[in-house]
Amino acid sequence: MAFSLGPLARHRDFVHLWSAQSVSAFGSRITRTALPVIAILLVTDDPVQIATLGVLTVIPGVIVGLFAGGFIDRHAKRPILVWSDIVRALLVLSIPIAAWSAHLGIVQLYVVAALVGGFSALFRLADNAYLPVLIGRDLLLEGNSKLQVTDSVAEIGGPGLAGVLIQWLTAPVTMVIDALSYLVSAVLLARIRTNEVLQAAAATPPTLLQDVRIGARAGFGHPIVGATFWSFAIDDFANGFFMALYMLYGLRTLSIDVATMGIVISLGGVGALAGAFVASTVSRRLGLGRAMIVTFLIGKLANLFVAFASIAPQYAVVWLSASQLFSDGAIVSFLILANSYRQTVLPLDVMARANGLLEVMSGVLLPLGAVIAGLLAKATSVTFAVWVGCVLGLFAVLPLLRPRIASLTAPAIAA
DSSP: OOSOOTGGGGOHHHHHHHHHHHHHHHHHHHHHHHHHHHIIIIIOOOHHHHHHHHHTTTHHHHHHHHHTHHHHHTSOHHHHHHHHHHHHHHHHHHHHHHHHTTOOOHHHHHHHHHHHHHHHHHHHHHHHHHHHHHHOGGGHHHHHHHHHHHHHHHHHHHHHHHHHHHHHHOHHHHHHHHHHHHHHHHHHHHTOOOOOOOOOOOSSOOOHHHHHHHHHHHHHTSTTHHHHHHHHHHHHHHHHHHHHHHHHIIIIISOOOHHHHHHHHHHHHHHHHHHHHHHHHHHHHHOHHHHHHHHHHHHHHHHHHHHHTTTSGGGHHHHHHHHHHHHHHHHHHHHHHHHHHHHHHSOGGGHHHHHHHHHHHHHHHHHHHHHHHHHHHHHSOHHHHHHHHHHHHHHTTGGGOSHHHHTOOOTTOOO
């Protein structure tokens, strides 16, 4: 089997990081599910306010990506991870306290959503920069695969667990459990012993604009990492179409009931789990470069199944299920390979700034794609806009189609 316990299962500090992220992954899914439920049940059913709540969890990623990358690169990563968990725990805990004292309002939910989103983005950037420090670059593929497995399991089971907890214990009590999950993660991270060696700080720290330029130069300036960045950018824009239209397309255009749509979407987590298991095997058999091209191409082609459902609506559930399984699985394999390569070749002291650029691109291009998708669907039809989104996704493969990537091997990355 491609995914085994491996040497990292005996790496004490990685096990602490892995356990912390496993707990935190479930906690994040509980927050994502419970926050709008609390808003609807206890505060408001205004659709604009509920939509605003969702947007506020995304926008902070742009701000953090711009402002925090340089700070992370110049400071120890583990304290940032620990304090991000502690702050998120306190923010989440404020909601049940306010609910029980009858003082919970939409403004507090907005603030909590925005700050939790911001500290979650900070955690992601610090975590991505910390992993090569913790385990070394030769074990990155195994490390990223293991972390993605638990994240996929959380994606499958987290929303369902949140629903059960909300039904059994009420939404405020569920948020208390969520806060405790962040605290458990913080304790596990605090037990890591690996010392992080930082480069000597410059007499005059770079300005914000200089930090952005350094991140852009490190990411887009690298001949292979830069190609993946262009692919991510195009893909983020295309994914905005799915973010805006997928549920509307399934429920209204294809007449699939809500429960079935929920099951279909959960299959994406199953596909992602499979993709995490096979990433290292695909890389060994095809070579890293060809593996990245093939997995990403399969993922984008499988997205076309969503559009095909409009041609044969009687098989719509089959088409959407196949898309969730194959597309999510292939894309997760690609992400593991691309992220591991990036963590291997980029200097550690610019890692967070380069990854911050990805946060900014995602925070800008996803909503932009969603807005354009909505306007296009209103001017034409939802089905046509879905087809456009699927075809746009195929263009994301083009930056990878170059001989230098196809011939790429990565002896420094060990499965």
